[in-house]
Amino acid sequence: MTAAIELQQVSKVYGTPPNEVRALDEVNLAVNHGELVAIMGPSGSGKSTLLTIAGSLEEPSGGRVVIAGIDLSRTSGNDRAKMRRRLIGYVFQDFNLLPGLTVVENVTLPLELDGTGLRAARGIGLEALDRLGLRDRAGHYPDELSGGERQRVAIARAVVGDRQVLLADEPTGALDSVNGETVMRLLRTACRDKVAGLIVTHDSQLASWADRVVFIRDGRIVDQTITPPGADSLLTGGQQ
Numbered sequence: 609m610t611a612a613i614e615l616q617q618v619s620k621v622y623g624t625p626p627n628e629v630r631a632l633d634e635v636n637l638a639v640n641h642g643e644l645v646a647i648m649g650p651s652g653s654g655k656s657t658l659l660t661i662a663g664s665l666e667e668p669s670g671g672r673v674v675i676a677g678i679d680l681s682r683t684s685g686n687d688r689a690k691m692r693r694r695l696i697g698y699v700f701q702d703f704n705l706l707p708g709l710t711v712v713e714n715v716t717l718p719l720e721l722d723g724t725g726l727r728a729a730r731g732i733g734l735e736a737l738d739r740l741g742l743r744d745r746a747g748h749y750p751d752e753l754s755g756g757e758r759q760r761v762a763i764a765r766a767v768v769g770d771r772q773v774l775l776a777d778e779p780t781g782a783l784d785s786v787n788g789e790t791v792m793r794l795l796r797t798a799c800r801d802k803v804a805g806l807i808v809t810h811d812s813q814l815a816s817w818a819d820r821v822v823f824i825r826d827g828r829i830v831d832q833t834i835t836p837p838g839a840d841s842l843l844t845g846g847q848q
């Protein structure tokens with residue numbers, strides 16, 4: 609099976625000698641469709657760099673990134689932008705919702721940018737909101753929502769349409785522990801089928817929602833643990 613995301617010998621060097629920083633050092637990582645992988649590691653170890661490179665928001669200094677079988681180094685800037693809109697969803701700690709758009713408009717924006725008609729986009733957006741328990745908030749503006757609700761809107765926007773890759777950098781960082789658990793459960797659910805998820809978190813309790821936890825230090829993967837099946841349901845007393 610082709611992995612949804614594949615990093616092959618990926619390195620990233622910022623700056624120039626003598627001030628260069630090797631943020632990633634020949635990282636190999638593959639995430640399959642339906643798999644959720646958590647990245648953990650100390651501050652400055654390269655977690656965010658790994659995520660931005662996996663999401664084609666930055667280019668590696670060496671190595672290859674392959675998304676859904678497509679080698680990004682062999683695509684044009686235009687095609688990469690298209691892939692980012694169509695295949696990859698991003699969830700950030702500060703939600704990144706546009707304040708002047710309603711909840712459903714925020715969710716459907718990536719679809720519309722990609723040419724989906726207004727009505728069709730709205731239908732798909734409402735369905736995604738429904739799945740996240742936010743249908744009744746569709747016409748509200750982001751500043752009328754709680755932090756947990758805003759993060760759920762960001763997840764709806766990230767998984768709407770044909771997304772195959774979900775990338776999240778500290779997606780629960782601004783939330784209390786109850787909302788943090790809810791968001792992790794939703795990310796877990798979003799990654800059950802075709803979507804591959806890669807999340808950065810510093811919270812080992814939340815990381816245990818993932819199928820696999822990858823530990824990174826000084827830009828290198830130093831360890832991996834596989835979460836035993838059913839561990840996430842133990843955390844919630846079986847509620848999914």
Ligand SMILES: Nc1ncnc2c1ncn2[C@@H]1O[C@H](COP(=O)(O)OP(=O)(O)OP(=O)(O)O)[C@@H](O)[C@H]1O
Pocket residue numbers: 622623629630631649650651652653654655656657658
């Ligand atoms: N644009 C940049 N220019 C120069 N150095 C950078 C840049 N971005 C990141 N770095 C450096 O690369 C290294 C890895 O940074 P990165 O943000 O990936 O770490 P992180 O593990 O996500 O850290 P944190 O947990 O503190 O967010 C750090 O030493 C950082 O200072």
